[in-house]
Amino acid sequence: MSTRIxxxxxxxxxxxxxxxxxxxVTLHGCHVVSFAPRGSREVLWVSGxxxxxxxxxxxGGIPVCWPWFGGAxxxxxxxxxxxxxxxxxxxxxxNGETVLNFAFVPATEEFAFLLAxxxxxxxxxxxxxxxxxxxxxxxxxxxxxxxxxFSVSKIEQVSITGLDGVSYTDTLDKTEKVQQGDxxxxxxxxxxxxxxxxxxxxxxxxxxxxxxxxxxxxxxxxWNPWIxxxxxxxxxxxxxxxxxxxxxxxxxxxxxxxxxxxxxxxLMTRISEIKGI
Ligand code: BG6
Numbered sequence: 001m002s003t004r005i006x007x008x009x010x011x012x013x014x015x016x017x018x019x020x021x022x023x024x025v026t027l028h029g030c031h032v033v034s035f036a037p038r039g040s041r042e043v044l045w046v047s048g049x050x051x052x053x054x055x056x057x058x059x060g061g062i063p064v065c066w067p068w069f070g071g072a073x074x075x076x077x078x079x080x081x082x083x084x085x086x087x088x089x090x091x092x093x094x095n096g097e098t099v100l101n102f103a104f105v106p107a108t109e110e111f112a113f114l115l116a117x118x119x120x121x122x123x124x125x126x127x128x129x130x131x132x133x134x135x136x137x138x139x140x141x142x143x144x145x146x147x148x149x150f151s152v153s154k155i156e157q158v159s160i161t162g163l164d165g166v167s168y169t170d171t172l173d174k175t176e177k178v179q180q181g182d183x184x185x186x187x188x189x190x191x192x193x194x195x196x197x198x199x200x201x202x203x204x205x206x207x208x209x210x211x212x213x214x215x216x217x218x219x220x221x222x223w224n225p226w227i228x229x230x231x232x233x234x235x236x237x238x239x240x241x242x243x244x245x246x247x248x249x250x251x252x253x254x255x256x257x258x259x260x261x262x263x264x265x266x267l268m269t270r271i272s273e274i275k276g277i
Contacts, residue, residue, distance in 0.1 A: 072256065200212070
């Protein structure tokens with residue numbers, strides 16, 4: 001295995017290579033921007049229009065939305081994705097996987113009682129474990145996401161399985177619905193599924209299935225901005241909605257939870273590529 005710190009689009013990043021896969025994690029946001037199993041194509045997606053700068057979110061990869069999701073606070077999706085993290089460890093497991101550790105405490109005094117520890121395991125799968133500790137004296141209402149942008153061949157051909165029969169909040173019309181069958185895409189989609197279960201992204205043209213497992217997660221967010229919203233986002237190309245889909249392990253909206261004073265909680269996602277559909 002090897003890990004080295006090098007530049008990634010002007011940001012310092014940890015580059016990992018081992019017998020199973022390659023990955024890149026920027027210290028800005030503790031942001032996984034690349035993951036490719038050996039012999040396979042890139043699993044993650046990053047916009048050609050993204051900013052790569054301190055204080056700005058990266059559009060793509062795995063933004064860490066913490067310690068709130070979406071508009072539950074300001075700035076949207078929290079402080080972690082805008083801030084520099086500290087790398088606290090780099091080790092190899094017995095079977096040759098690489099484990100990276102990072103930590104972050106908000107510089108804002110109001111949230112400095114919260115600690116984030118991230119463990120990233122790079123192997124055949126990519127596993128992120130985001131542990132939040134409430135070091136304060138009061139309970140905190142926590143929402144969060146590992147907001148993964150997946151690379152797909154063509155969004156119109158892709159389906160997401162594993163969420164049939166699951167209830168969800170359609171955030172576009174703010175109604176509660178129940179998923180009927182697999183998810184397919186033909187319009188803007190921004191839904192919060194109320195489930196702890198895994199989902200799969202089935203991509204016939206890339207002839208692969210991506211398994212998204214999770215733990216400590218009440219919600220799965222499925223997002224594609226489609227045509228009009230794409231045009232409104234400065235850091236996102238007008239036609240890029242064809243190439244990506246977000247499937248996010250989260251605790252969001254009604255899935256937010258109370259993190260008691262002195263306690264910790266871990267949100268986990270494990271991403272695996274399966275050849276074939
Ligand atoms: C998704 C949200 O998780 O993130 C969407 O459900 C949001 O509502 C999207 O538009 C992107 O958010 P941002 O802040 O990175 O533009």
